[in-house]
Amino acid sequence: MFSYTFHWNQALKALPQMLDGALITLQVALLSMVIGLALALALTACRLSGNRVLGGIATTWVEIARNTPALFQIYMAHFGLGNFGIHLSPYTALLVGIAFNNAGYLAENFRGALKAIPDTQTRAGRSLGMTPVQAFRYIVLPQMLRVAFLPATNQMVWAILMTSLGVTVGMNSDLAGVTQELNARSFRTFEFFALAAVIYYVIAKAVTLAARVLASRMFRY
């Protein structure tokens, strides 16, 4: 069945290069997550504000982010913005695309988490003489973060997996990009991409594990 000779040595020799790529992947994912979290909080605030226009913008953002492919969003950042004379590098386009996507999903996640906290608690806080901001800061927010933490770590894993899409807009420094370049030079597609898959798997598992440890430390009573 297999008349093909596997050359794993070539792939293993390129491992240092690929690990450098993995660092870029992590960097993009982390940055997109930080930006996404900030945007998601802003979107949630807009939705809660009661202002029609702000709420409409936030809802539109969330629905577009959740109902179109991530790849489409990256294409939009890379090719679509060109119409306005904004030409983003593959790195920035990827970051913008994923951050946009993250913000949408995280905002929805925050909304679900907020729903899980009964209104009565805010009212109880208010009757104790807290200002609305205090009630939100000391009563709602800590509980909301606890509920939203696990889905947010899932989103982080998603962000890592999504960075691989950068290669379609010409990104060549992240793990998928580096692998694709190596592949273009040697045509050992299976070996290189199998190794990349292993690295992605390890990163994803490490992030999940780290998040679990972090959660057990942060959220114990």
Add this chain to the structure above:
Amino acid sequence: MFNTALTLSDLGFLAQGALMTLAVTAVSVAAGTVLGVIFGVVRNQLGAYWSAPLTFLLDVFRSVPLLIQLVLGNAFQSIAKLGWPPFTTSCVVLSLYTAAYCTEIVRGGIASVPPTTRRAARSLGMTWWQDMRYIVAPLATRVSLPSWIGLTLGVMKDSALVLWLGLIELLRASQVLVTRLQEPLLILMICGAIYFLISFPIARLGGYLEKRWSND
């Protein structure tokens, strides 16, 4: 922006791309669901210990980027000299990807059926199969359907990645038009609108079912 070189036949080209997206999605979701149900039941029957290898294997499909999976699948089929066209390769990879997520959903659905209910069924003299068919299936479906709809939409969106294997689906079709007409914003907006039109109503239906069926 409104003086566009986009013609009706270009829109037809996009529509063809959309059909390809739907075809890939339909095949993958159908095959993936069947596999997912089988794997889900098997995992449930074997218990955590004996199904560990299966769990690990399916977990790999969820922890490796789909793009890498597609490239690997394509490389594998050429190494094994299977001679599959890109459509088949895409569908096989996407089916396994779907199955990995679907297993999780099915397992959750089965686990949500109270063991007492199942024991009651067995005490009434039902066989394992009857218990599965008449007790577990209806109750588990209620729990699983909203997430299954979410999964279907996720696969529909992720199917955009098959463009890497050269399949002309919706996103690739719009990319071809962009290259020819040099009007990226307009064409991509149409492409996004098509994705949105497919996805949004079904997402709403899923949300509605979730709300309606969860107040027990």
